[in-house]
Amino acid sequence: MIRLIDYLKCINNGVAIIAGLVLLACVILILIDILLRELHISFGGSEEISGYVMAAISSWGISYALTTKAHVRIDIIRNKRQPLGRAVFDLTALCATSYVAVYAAYYVIPVFEKSFKRNSLANTSLETPLIIPQSIWMAGWLWFAVSSCLLLICALWLMYKKSYQPLNDMIGTETE
């Protein structure tokens, strides 16, 4: 079970690095765009592409933020509890997160389906087929749903085993 978490973390670390490299590529694209504009050559696609990059890195990054405990939680009351109480708070938070993740993933799919069925193109000079950026973005939300549910299963198992310290390491809060 613990190994499953390690795998999950490992995958998400990889995801974060890939997302970061994509962001870097986007920076280069924007810089090229500025240079070309100063030379009076019009390219102008960087704005559209940076929108897609933003959508992709935010949907994929959310899972990484989840496994690295980055999402802001207000833990004043939680931190006053004993380990068992804290574990209950952490589990509640994770349950809510998984619920939202699954719910969002469920409603994100139709957006992609619609573009796929209608073969939608972006209303821009690049005329990007929307299914390309949307499929990457949708996959990020699906992955968020999968990772949060996997995390929840492991957390429930740790709770059953009464291993509060590993549970805290996995889904606790940072500020203590």
Next chain:
Amino acid sequence: MLPFSFFGLLGLLALSLPVGIVLFLLAFGIDSFFSPFPLMRGLGQVLWSSSNHSTLIAIPLFVLIGEILLRSGVAQKTYRALNAWVSWLPGGLIHANIATATMFSATSGSSVATAATVATVATPQAEKLGYDQRLFTGSIAAGGTLGILIPPSINLIVYGFLTESSIPKLFLAGIIPGISMALMFMIITVIICSLYPRLGGPKQHSSWKEKLFALQSLLPVLCLLFGIVGSIYLGWATPTEAAAIGVFISFLLAIIYKACSVQMLLDSLSGTIRITAMIMLVVLGAYVLNFALTAAGVGRTLQDLLESLGLSAIATLLIIIAMYIVLGFFIETLSLMVATIPIVVPIIVQLGYDKIWFGILMIILVEMALITPPVGLNLYVVNSARKNGKISDVVVGSLPYVGVMILMIILLIAYPSISLYLPTNF
């Protein structure tokens, strides 16, 4: 519906649910209890259109600049240089904290990043030199909040984006209030430390030779500042593009300081994704909640309520400010802005106030939210940088600076030209 949203928000936050998730849940709740038609079918579309936005890419880019600067040692050098210039004042290093925070605000778009950068560099000094922890950490938390007032600023970009106002004008409007607030922070520190010398630490005197020598350490930050702010006002780049230029310059700086390695690059990138995703979950949650609130007609209910009271413009403004101060205790900054802008700004404009002016006023209110407990991100960031000690130290230390912020708000209301002079004349 208003009590439901308000108490729902506080209750779920108290349960230690992630802030972004709370906003989503509230939106779901409003959808199931108060909306005559199912709103959440549009959830996917709302998520897509709010995250597919080129303006928002400025957020990860400004975060990335901060990550690179932190890892390349620029922060340490700047701190040392400013220390040589300002630490002769009563309060010593505390002034270096404020000055470094101000300097970094001009290169960073985020208050939390600014506070984190300064805290990492400054806190080891405090223990070594025996400063009173309270005022020392408080000055970093408060100084850091300038990050969102002095341009560039992620929050001003979001404000401009939501209210359809000019982002370069908003940036101009933030300059004078930002710099005067930094000066007022220093003045209040001098006053406090003159009255109670034990709160400050030893004054440090540097010779003119040292001071002039220190100036060269300020060059990198000034380069970056000119690159980002200059490219916007020379008309080369939009604020988003300026952020990309900033990333480029900070990479160059890291290479010059021989701090650039593959590991450093990967760490900066994954750190950036982590913080961006954390911000974006909150922004997306706020958008979804906004969508639900608008569809359910909360804006109109509130507007009607305010109009039925028949108050004067200034009284309404004061009520709104009071509301921000109270909400600021509990709600995280960006969520506070995103969740309230669509409701409050139309009311403000209708009262005859300027949108750009109110943007700056709101930023100062949000800055206050960053350092008022129980929910004040900067307090936590600064406290976690020093590894030991109670959060209450930072809270107490921030109080004088909260006073300065309130004074600034009063000044802004009395003399709107403090913020509007630059945007109307340039």
